[in-house]
Amino acid sequence: MSERRRDPAKKSWAEPWKVKMVEPARQLAPELLRERIRDAGYNTFLLRSEDVYIDLLTDSGASAMSDYQWAGLMLGDEAYAGSRNFYHLEANVQKFYGYTYVVPTHQGRGAEHLVSKVYIKKGDFVPGNMYFTTTRIHQELAGGTFVDVIVDEASDPQSLHPFKGNVDLQKLEDLLKKKGQNCIPYVSLAATVNMAGGQPVSMQNAREIRALCDRYGVPVLLDATRAVENAYFIQQRETGYGEKKVADILREFCSYTDGAWMSAKKDSLVNIGGWLALNDAEKFGEAQNLVVVYEGLHTYGGLAGRDMEAMARGIEESVEEDHIRARVGQVEYLGQKLLGWDVPIVLPVGGHAVFLDAKRFYPHIPQERFPAQTLAAEIYREAGVRTMERGILSAGRDPQTGLNRFPGLELVRAALPRRVYTQAHMDVATEAIEEVHWNRARARGLRMVYEPKYLRFFQARFEPV
Numbered sequence: 001m002s003e004r005r006r007d008p009a010k011k012s013w014a015e016p017w018k019v020k021m022v023e024p025a026r027q028l029a030p031e032l033l034r035e036r037i038r039d040a041g042y043n044t045f046l047l048r049s050e051d052v053y054i055d056l057l058t059d060s061g062a063s064a065m066s067d068y069q070w071a072g073l074m075l076g077d078e079a080y081a082g083s084r085n086f087y088h089l090e091a092n093v094q095k096f097y098g099y100t101y102v103v104p105t106h107q108g109r110g111a112e113h114l115v116s117k118v119y120i121k122k123g124d125f126v127p128g129n130m131y132f133t134t135t136r137i138h139q140e141l142a143g144g145t146f147v148d149v150i151v152d153e154a155s156d157p158q159s160l161h162p163f164k165g166n167v168d169l170q171k172l173e174d175l176l177k178k179k180g181q182n183c184i185p186y187v188s189l190a191a192t193v194n195m196a197g198g199q200p201v202s203m204q205n206a207r208e209i210r211a212l213c214d215r216y217g218v219p220v221l222l223d224a225t226r227a228v229e230n231a232y233f234i235q236q237r238e239t240g241y242g243e244k245k246v247a248d249i250l251r252e253f254c255s256y257t258d259g260a261w262m263s264a265k266k267d268s269l270v271n272i273g274g275w276l277a278l279n280d281a282e283k284f285g286e287a288q289n290l291v292v293v294y295e296g297l298h299t300y301g302g303l304a305g306r307d308m309e310a311m312a313r314g315i316e317e318s319v320e321e322d323h324i325r326a327r328v329g330q331v332e333y334l335g336q337k338l339l340g341w342d343v344p345i346v347l348p349v350g351g352h353a354v355f356l357d358a359k360r361f362y363p364h365i366p367q368e369r370f371p372a373q374t375l376a377a378e379i380y381r382e383a384g385v386r387t388m389e390r391g392i393l394s395a396g397r398d399p400q401t402g403l404n405r406f407p408g409l410e411l412v413r414a415a416l417p418r419r420v421y422t423q424a425h426m427d428v429a430t431e432a433i434e435e436v437h438w439n440r441a442r443a444r445g446l447r448m449v450y451e452p453k454y455l456r457f458f459q460a461r462f463e464p465v
Ligand code: F0G
Pocket: 057, 058, 059, 060, 107, 108, 109, 110, 132, 134, 135, 190, 194, 223, 225, 226, 262, 263, 264, 265, 274
């Protein structure tokens, strides 16, 4: 008998870790689920975590740290100034991302605040590949106006474009010509693009943005929050990168930019932390000065020494090939499973989350009645699975006119924390969403009864229509 060998491409894979410690999670009875979501004003941000069974609210700060990271916590150097953990973090940002100067911040928006203050003046325009909530509000608070220059495919949930996060170079050049480089402090490039569905930017696009911006003398700054996931997509999808290491792809990608801000709560596998990194010595000097005002001394930026150590170690783990493959692979598994049940989702499946297309899910609910918010509430009520709205509520109001923005995408995000849930959790979540889909005609939408001024999606309250 000849020896049998399975095709390596068809072999199953499993997570490159095993569980060492567990945290109980329970599913409430149906009547309690109904009560809890009503008490939370139909806003999943206002639920207590204890009342959530499978928490797909965000991949931010909710990942599981490794034993290597936990061991690092014990090596925290809690000196006010010059903690050795800062130098470890600085060295790893330099090594893996390639930037020269590093300022630690308590999380991503701390870095967004600093970078916006350092670069933007009143009346500026900031082009970027789709807005992100916290990024844009800091740009606006600093006096800037965000201008979306993402490719049109990004707003089409069914387009199979492999790099839906790309910048449309024509839109960018038109803006550079129309406003002049003096009013454009930098290009705000995010990779991957969260609000488009976790969609990547290609290496070629990054190279072309660099070349265009060089002609106009405008810097390119990167939101590096999920740049490792972006590098993985480049490896999987872009010609010439299939044999390259994710770590090398990340370095090359960053080399086309002049600096980056980071929410380390995502790619870098920590519960808290972030940084701003710049190659421009003068701008760095300003940021290093401002961090003292808003976050803490420039060698801790609002973090404990142990947090910086966990972050330094998380960066190393984040670019390991088997880690990133399993991470994005789990998201793909959930996406394919939902597709199998004909649940409308954004394609291709993104890097950190599966995005449900609420416009197609609830075609009978107009956008003013918050179809995505309704869907997130229904999914919780079905099985205690928590997701989040990414549609008209998240888009907020235009600061000039005060009117609601009506985004092209009306989505619900099921984001996967890293290394936290198993395939069985994905199966249960899928069944819950499928059940809600089956009963979709019964949903009526929501009315907002409390609306906070800033980032309203976090604290808004609703009643059923
Ligand atoms: N940039 C991107 C692309 C993000 O996704 C986030 C956070 C930030 C910046 C801000 O970082 O939260 O550390 O202050 N996204 C979270 C999410 C909130 O759920 O997607 P932060």
